[in-house]
Amino acid sequence: MPAKFSRLSADDYFNGIRAGDRMILSRAITLVESTLLTDKAISDDLLERILPFTGQARRIGITGVPGVGKSTFIERFGQLLVREGEKLAILTIDPTSSKSHGSILGDKTRMDVLSKLEEVYIRPSAAGSALGGVANATREAMLLCEAAGFTTILIETVGVGQSETSVRNMVDFFLLLMLAGAGDELQGIKKGIMEMADAIAITKSDGANIQESEKARISYQNALHLFPPDESGWITEVLTTSALDGAGFEEIIGVINRYYEHMESSGRLSALRNHQKIQWLNDLIDYLQRRQFLATPGMKEALKLQEQAVLKGTTSPYKAARTLVELAWNV
Amino acid sequence: MPAKFSRLSADDYFNGIRAGDRMILSRAITLVESTLLTDKAISDDLLERILPFTGQARRIGITGVPGVGKSTFIERFGQLLVREGEKLAILTIDPTSSKSHGSILGDKTRMDVLSKLEEVYIRPSAAGSALGGVANATREAMLLCEAAGFTTILIETVGVGQSETSVRNMVDFFLLLMLAGAGDELQGIKKGIMEMADAIAITKSDGANIQESEKARISYQNALHLFPPDESGWITEVLTTSALDGAGFEEIIGVINRYYEHMESSGRLSALRNHQKIQWLNDLIDYLQRRQFLATPGMKEALKLQEQAVLKGTTSPYKAARTLVELAWNV
Numbered sequence: 141m142p143a144k145f146s147r148l149s150a151d152d153y154f155n156g157i158r159a160g161d162r163m164i165l166s167r168a169i170t171l172v173e174s175t176l177l178t179d180k181a182i183s184d185d186l187l188e189r190i191l192p193f194t195g196q197a198r199r200i201g202i203t204g205v206p207g208v209g210k211s212t213f214i215e216r217f218g219q220l221l222v223r224e225g226e227k228l229a230i231l232t233i234d235p236t237s238s239k240s241h242g243s244i245l246g247d248k249t250r251m252d253v254l255s256k257l258e259e260v261y262i263r264p265s266a267a268g269s270a271l272g273g274v275a276n277a278t279r280e281a282m283l284l285c286e287a288a289g290f291t292t293i294l295i296e297t298v299g300v301g302q303s304e305t306s307v308r309n310m311v312d313f314f315l316l317l318m319l320a321g322a323g324d325e326l327q328g329i330k331k332g333i334m335e336m337a338d339a340i341a342i343t344k345s346d347g348a349n350i351q352e353s354e355k356a357r358i359s360y361q362n363a364l365h366l367f368p369p370d371e372s373g374w375i376t377e378v379l380t381t382s383a384l385d386g387a388g389f390e391e392i393i394g395v396i397n398r399y400y401e402h403m404e405s406s407g408r409l410s411a412l413r414n415h416q417k418i419q420w421l422n423d424l425i426d427y428l429q430r431r432q433f434l435a436t437p438g439m440k441e442a443l444k445l446q447e448q449a450v451l452k453g454t455t456s457p458y459k460a461a462r463t464l465v466e467l468a469w470n471v
Numbered sequence: 472m473p474a475k476f477s478r479l480s481a482d483d484y485f486n487g488i489r490a491g492d493r494m495i496l497s498r499a500i501t502l503v504e505s506t507l508l509t510d511k512a513i514s515d516d517l518l519e520r521i522l523p524f525t526g527q528a529r530r531i532g533i534t535g536v537p538g539v540g541k542s543t544f545i546e547r548f549g550q551l552l553v554r555e556g557e558k559l560a561i562l563t564i565d566p567t568s569s570k571s572h573g574s575i576l577g578d579k580t581r582m583d584v585l586s587k588l589e590e591v592y593i594r595p596s597a598a599g600s601a602l603g604g605v606a607n608a609t610r611e612a613m614l615l616c617e618a619a620g621f622t623t624i625l626i627e628t629v630g631v632g633q634s635e636t637s638v639r640n641m642v643d644f645f646l647l648l649m650l651a652g653a654g655d656e657l658q659g660i661k662k663g664i665m666e667m668a669d670a671i672a673i674t675k676s677d678g679a680n681i682q683e684s685e686k687a688r689i690s691y692q693n694a695l696h697l698f699p700p701d702e703s704g705w706i707t708e709v710l711t712t713s714a715l716d717g718a719g720f721e722e723i724i725g726v727i728n729r730y731y732e733h734m735e736s737s738g739r740l741s742a743l744r745n746h747q748k749i750q751w752l753n754d755l756i757d758y759l760q761r762r763q764f765l766a767t768p769g770m771k772e773a774l775k776l777q778e779q780a781v782l783k784g785t786t787s788p789y790k791a792a793r794t795l796v797e798l799a800w801n802v
Contacts, residue, residue: 180793187787195784276789283787329699335663363694368660417781417788424792429760432800450748453526456518456614457748458607461755462511469763469800 150185157190157288162261165288169263172280187280190287195413197229197286198400201307203297204317205329209343210296211250212383213317218254220389221292229285230254231278232264232296233303261290275306276424282310308336309416309423312409313399315392316340320349320356335367337376339395345380345387353380372408374399436468481516488521488619493592496619500594503611518611521618526744528560528617529731532638534628535648536660540674541627542581543714544648549582551720552623553590560616561585562609563595563627564634592621606637607755613641639667640747640754643740644730646723647671651680651687666698668707670726676711676718684711703739705730767799 148156148167156164172183204210214230221228230251254260265278282293295311297303308314316337318329334340340360345353361378369375377395381388403409433439446460479487479498487495503514535541545561552559561582585591596609613624626642628634639645647668649660665671671691676684692709700706708726712719734740764770777791 184787184790184793188785188790191784191787280787280789331699331701332663332666334698335666359693359697362690363697366690366694367665368662370662414782418778421778421781421788421791424788425764425796426757426761428792428796429764429799430757432796432802433756433760447749447752450752451745453522454519456515456522456611457752457755458611459515459519460752461759462515465756465759465763468760471763 148182150182150189153182153186154189157284158193160289165261165284166263168284169277169281172284173265173277183280187283190283194283194286197282197290198292198313198396199282199295199311200292200396201295201297201304201311201314202317203304203307203314203333204343206298208317208319209383210298210317213341213343213381214294214296215251215254216383216386217389217392218251218260218294219257220386220393222254222257222259224393226292227259227290228254228292228294229261229282229288229290230263230294230296231281231285232262233278233298233307261285261288275303275310276420276427278307279310279420304330304333304336306423309419312403312412313338313396317343318356318360319343320345320353334364338370338374338399339376339392340364340378341388341392342378342380344382344384346382346384350380356380372403372412374402433465433468439464439468442467479513481513481520484513484517485520488615489524491620496592496615497594499615500608500612503615504596504608514611518614521614525614525617528613528621529623529644529727530613530626530642531623531727532626532628532635532642532645533648534635534638534645534664535674537629539648539650540714541629541648544672544674544712545625545627546582546585547714547717548720548723549585549591549625550588551717551724553585553588555724557623558590558621559585559623559625560592560613560619560621561594561625561627562612562616563593564609564629564638592616592619606634606641607751607758609638610641610751635661635664635667637754640750643734643743644669644727648674649687649691650674651676651684665695669701669705669730670707670723671695671709672719672723673709673711675713675715677713677715681711687711703734703743705733764796764799770795770799773798 148164153164153168153171157168168183168186171179172187174180174183202210202214218228218230251262255262263281265281278295282295285293293311295307297307314337316333316339318340320342342353342356342360357378357380364376364378367376379388379391379395381392400409403412434443442464446455446464449455450457450460479495484495484499484502488499499514499517502510502517505511505514533541533545549559549561582593586593594612596612609626613626616624624642626638628638645668647664647670649671651673673684673687673691688709688711695707695709698707710719710722710726712723731740734743765774773795777786777795780786781788781791
């Protein structure tokens with residue numbers, strides 16, 4: 141094996157990942173996150189080689205505002221998954237965290253038991269990059285984890301940013317964690333996220349909170365029945381759970397299993413994943429085109445000037461857009 | 472005045488619109504819908520000239536599935552607005568209708584009384600064009616109507632397509648019409664639309680339906696209280712209405728007035744509209760870039776091949792996107 145900080149070839153990465161080498165996997169994720177052109181060539185190669193070994197894992201998104209008990213939930217729920225035989229990769233996206241390695245240590249501390257298990261791999265996404273970049277890097281990190289043999293991928297987001305739609309578009313199942321006592325806690329949740337959820341779990345349902353949690357569960361379940369089901373006909377389920385005593389964990393696994401049965405019947409899961417792939421391709425085209433656009437010499441200044449003119453009402457958005465796009469494409 | 476089918480200059484359009492000439496207004500909307508380059512030059516000019524005369528109208532979106540009674544509601548509600556002194560422009564977007572003038576006649580028939588009122592202008596958007604195009608044309612049609620002196624613009628969509636987000640992004644207030652008896656009727660509504668609504672009106676609340684409508688109203692109001700408010704702090708209101716006897720019309724006007732009071736305090740309305748303008752500019756940049764991308768010789772075939780490779784798993788979406796974008800930008 142090459143020394144720790146030497147350059148690896150696509151072959152080295154491929155063999156290391158397929159052999160389940162965590163250090164190589166981590167370096168491969170750093171590679172796909174990299175924006176260096178030399179790295180891109182290797183990561184393109186690597187991704188193409190691992191693709192045949194991807195797709196077999198369950199892809200689950202978990203979101204919820206800070207304070208809802210996300211890490212505690214994952215720490216305990218993850219242990220149950222491992223006891224059931226899963227190999228678990230946890231990818232976290234926190235746009236509010238800094239780029240420093242502090243967040244990596246932070247995540248490992250937050251998930252103290254999990255981080256020491258051999259069956260578990262925890263990896264925060266590099267925050268601070270452009271959204272298209274983060275979302276893409278997370279998708280590719282997910283594929284790398286699948287190729288490394290993980291059978292369940294949990295992707296965690298904070299539920300207040302813009303990454304939830306991207307995550308919804310890369311997972312099979314999207315779980316929203318919420319607190320009982322909707323009033324105040326709701327303030328932090330972004331509008332639209334509840335309608336993305338395949339299941340909602342009311343957390344901290346233990347001790348004196350059990351009754352209130354159950355009341356919240358019924359309210360949400362009734363409310364969600366008034367909302368349209370998704371295209372597959374799945375209706376969002378609402379449960380209560382406690383990371384303290386593991387209440388509701390079996391039920392959550394039950395919902396996930398029922399969801400996969402529902403999706404795997406009549407080929408809905410592969411249709412969903414195909415749809416996600418094409419969506420992903422198109423998002424990336426838009427993202428790369430936007431990057432190319434912004435790389436046009438003088439574009440940032442020109443964009444700012446046109447934005448100001450649009451706000452002042454001295455030009456129409458269409459004319460402004462056309463001027464800028466013509467500048468970028470040199471037509 | 473120039474003869475009916477001669478070419479008009481930007482000046483002719485401008486003067487005609489400002490003088491409230493309906494025929495000129497209609498031709499100007501056709502002009503902004505046009506994709507001809509020669510038309511674009513004139514419409515760019517025209518839009519720049521009318522911009523100072525826009526922005527004073529209330530911009531209201533109305534959506535609901537077919538069968539909810541949208542046209543009947545607008546036909547009757549519109550008459551009330553006119554009696555209250557409004558000059559009313561109604562722009563309809565129906566992506567399912569054909570490009571023929573049949574839809575224009577159709578809309579005028581559906582709104583029999585309104586279409587004969589001097590204070591009312593009804594115009595369907597050219598369907599069949601690309602979404603970016605339709606949305607942009609509708610936005611520009613709205614501005615032309617404002618410059619022509621209309622004080623309320625109603626933009627109607629069918630609630631089952633993809634145009635609702637675009638419409639949400641161009642109006643101040645978004646009204647969703649629904650039927651009581653949520654079960655079956657919900658099937659047609661797209662997930663996510665309810666969370667966009669500033670108000671929901673349960674239609675056909677008359678005769679034997681009153682009780683059920685009131686029950687539905689309470690259920691929805693309770694349900695929506697569990698959902699996060701929008702960024703401005705507005706909580707969606709739910710009402711019942713009947714186009715048969717005008718029940719609820721005054722209440723709907725009351726909600727709209729309260730909404731504008733809420734938004735006009737602390738400058739929220741101008742912040743929303745500024746946000747919409749910048750969003751619009753950025754949507755148009757993406758749209759025009761996509762059009763430029765697709766105009767690359769051989770791109771449609773190349774895109775199809777890459778999509779197939781992505782679905783087969785022989786290439787990664789990132790590599791496919793990069794290959795296509797490099798082809799388009801010739802880098």
